[in-house]
Amino acid sequence: MFENLSQRLSATINKLRGRARLTEENIRESLREVRVALLEADVALPVVQAVIERIKVRAVGQDVLRSLSPGQTLVKVVQQELASVMGTANADLNFATQPPAVILMAGLQGAGKTTTVAKLARHLQERRKKKVMVVSCDVYRPAAIEQLQTLAGQVGALFHPSEPGQAPVTIAERALDAARKNFADVLIVDTAGRLAIDAALMEEVAAIHAALKPIETLFVVDAMTGQDAANTAKAFS
Ligand SMILES: Nc1nc2c(ncn2[C@@H]2O[C@H](COP(=O)(O)OP(=O)(O)OP(=O)(O)O)[C@@H](O)[C@H]2O)c(=O)[nH]1
Ligand SMILES: [Mg+2]
Incomplete structure (x- = not known):
């Protein structure tokens, strides 16, 4: 440009x-x-x-x-x-909380949430010396949980197992518990994507948000999204 x-x-x-x-x-x-x-x-x-x-x-x-x-x-x-x-400022992640600091990932389907969870986990471990646990609340897409498990293995992050039959909020709560017990500094929570903004997705993300009170909610967008990213981000608040 x-x-x-x-x-x-x-x-x-x-x-x-x-x-x-x-x-x-x-x-x-x-x-x-x-x-x-x-x-x-x-x-x-x-x-x-x-x-x-x-x-x-x-x-x-x-x-x-x-x-x-x-x-x-x-x-x-x-x-x-x-x-x-x-943007002149590059806002740093906020860890000023009683550990584990929860980071919630949100975004549309295929935006790169799960990949970003792994990249972020590696970054926080290697550069910030944090102990990181990851968990998937994506109970919809087949193999979404295994995908995160594989990535967690590759970057050496703790992985909290979840099952497609569980409710996303239950998974999130149990993972938080496990993160505490394992003395993790950070818990990164992966969520399911949807093709477009829909009410059910918003409610689910909102429910997980309410249950975990994350210190950061990261909205992942594809760089090709263009100006519609602003609308989607607004819808996700
Ligand atoms: N080129 C490129 N591909 C990426 C990047 N991040 C993710 N991908 C690819 O994009 C696809 C979707 O990435 P995911 O991380 O699974 O996206 P997601 O948002 O978790 O997808 P859902 O869980 O299905 O909503 C995968 O094939 C990734 O390998 C990136 O930064 N660059
Ligand atoms: Mg995913």
Whole structure:
């Protein structure tokens, strides 16, 4: 996206050469290029509008830097605003609780929840020196529990066995008990995915959430989901 954007911008930026200052008038064309590039990259329209507005205010306002040309100034503002959309802070996982800290995984079918459970378990064990237990509450998809068991074996995490005949909330409660008894620092709870947001899935995740009071609930999305991820995330709260 950024490559595409810089190509689009360079032509209009060149036209700014020699301008003493940036005005709403002379940056209009450049802003249009930014807008198109963001929309093509599947950024949600309200986000695009907000970004464009902030760039405009900053470029025309007091932020213009004396040491840079107007074109460079605009590029810098665009770059900073895009970076801030991507997020400046990378929130760390929160472990400030009486162990075991419970991490609940949520997301649509095939988003990568189970794989992420294993990756996260490995990360927490190797980098954070945590003792990690994992459990699957996916009693619907055949072999979902075995899938997690295999992955847990590969990353060397404790695995709490569950059965397809058990209720997800019961599995979750028993796993929490087992995690305590094994002095695990972290319990990662894998849940079932659904093709789309449906009421039953939401209720089940909510019930597990209520039973375990997880310190973190991680919402896993496929990178290809695009702007609909924002809607799905909202539905899952
Ligand atoms: N390329 C790629 N594939 C991934 C990644 N994470 C998971 N997968 C693959 O995507 C598929 C689904 O991953 P899972 O982790 O089983 O997804 P899930 O959300 O647990 O799926 P359900 O439990 O069926 O809802 C598997 O074939 C994974 O190997 C990733 O980061 N990159
Ligand atoms: Mg899964």
